Amino acid sequence: MVLGMLAIEVRDLVKVYSGGVVALNGVNLDVEEGVSHAILGPNGAGKTTLIRIITTQIKPTKGSVKVFGFDVVSQGSSVRGFIGYVPQEMSLWTELTGYENALIYAKIYGVESSRRAEVIEDVLEFMGLKEAEKRLVKTYSGGMIRRLEIAIALMCRPKLLILDEPTIGLDPRARMLVWERLLAYKKEFGTTIFFATHYMDEADKYADKVSLIDRGRIVAEGTSSELKKIYGVDKIVLRVVGDMEKARKILSEFSFDVSINNNGEISMVVKEPTTMLPKVIEYLYSMGIAVLEARVVEASLDDVFIKLTGKGISEEEERERIKDILSTRRMIRRGG
């Protein structure tokens, strides 16, 4: 029994769906209280399944999950009392106004009637939706819908906020706005944020800790800079005048991995690129090769992921998926 320290504690979690699909295959995960923790991985890695188990929607096949020490299966209703949750899809009634959605959810979540108006006003104000509160949700933009959903999740002051792909399909400005508000809230109330994403930069920028998930298993864990230090590679990229093949050979003395890119650049993997760069340039010069252009490319979480799993998140696949989600949203806004 862990006392108060861990917001989420996942042990040997396995989920096999009735069709035989193994969504989670032995997941272990600790989310500390008060941190922002990302679970990062490609489509189908098991992120949503993990979140659905943590939020008590579906039961694990094997293993256990505790939220603030409470078991999600046997103490589900206690767990539901702690969490605010924003699913990946839209969780609003589009034929109601923003205010009405907040009002109904306030009643469902048991916000006391004496405080209700004030709480709704506060969260709508906080998420920048006060002006749009009387408009039907079907007229909202994607970013506004997300902010309203987060506002609603914050009404009951959750100790743990769980977000499934919080900014999928949003443009960069809307994404930034969502995160700016989320982090401001976390700072004010010390809320633990656990979020799933397939955006590398989102995990990099907004998570204190990142767990990489692939094919139902956690493949690595740590702060973003730890992960990059352990698994990532920094590179020096050069453009030179003269014999590229000769340059490549010379550079091989500095690095085990030198390659010539299609665009005529030479890239080399090195440990400390900033101190290595002057030496490399000097040495090339002494061998009769002039450097036209040089830059340092630091490791990204993308590199880490590729190194660990042998693949990145296919951009094509991602675009298809966003298209799917956007069309579902449109459909919901029109009809449902």
Add this chain to the structure above:
Amino acid sequence: MLKIFESVLALVEMELRRLKHDPIEIITRAIQPILWVTVFGIVMARRVALGVQDYVSFIAPGVVFQSATFMALAYGIMMVFERESGVLKKLLSSPIPRANIVIGRSLAGAVRASTQYIIVLASAALVGAKFTSNPLLLIAGYFAVIYVCTGFTAISILAASLMKTRERFMGIVGAISMPLFFASNALYPIDIMPEALKIFALFNPLTYAVDILRKLVLYSELDIYIDLLALTIFNILSLTIAIKELNKIIE
């Protein structure tokens, strides 16, 4: 206790607010029952058939339920949509008991469907049907419609949990709603039915629903205990099974 019921009422309130913003369904759903009462009813009345004196008045309660139960049975499509959107996931992870999701939505669907009571009775009255003038009985009739439709909406939610896709859901609703209507006393008294149909009609909750409403608004009778018992059994069964099967909707 009040707290527990609050979430149920919140779901009903949600439905009323939806209805306020978009009342179109009530109007489109009203066209068919109005035709039943005003065209079918009047034409049939000319034959003075079926041993019924005032045929338009006789079928009005039946048509109320034909229309209201159809609306109730179709309500589950919302749950299919909400399964595809995130609303259901959100509700399932909220602190309200899962039973309340089903009870709340069943009541919400019933309230929505009960609008047909007013529309059908009003249009029947316009073409000469005679109902009780006792407002208490009329109000009791309205509550009877809500009560009955709660069970039918629960059936619809159950269908949504089991069918999961819109096409299959609509298929099953179509398959059960018309037989329910014809194999009941909505359009003709049970006495004139063939034996086999009679037995089916006796197990059909719609029979008891129509009977209650006829007694209340047509004959101003209060001898409705057997009907109430039958409908209570129906409601308890349908709600219990719908609650039990709700988990299937998201798996």
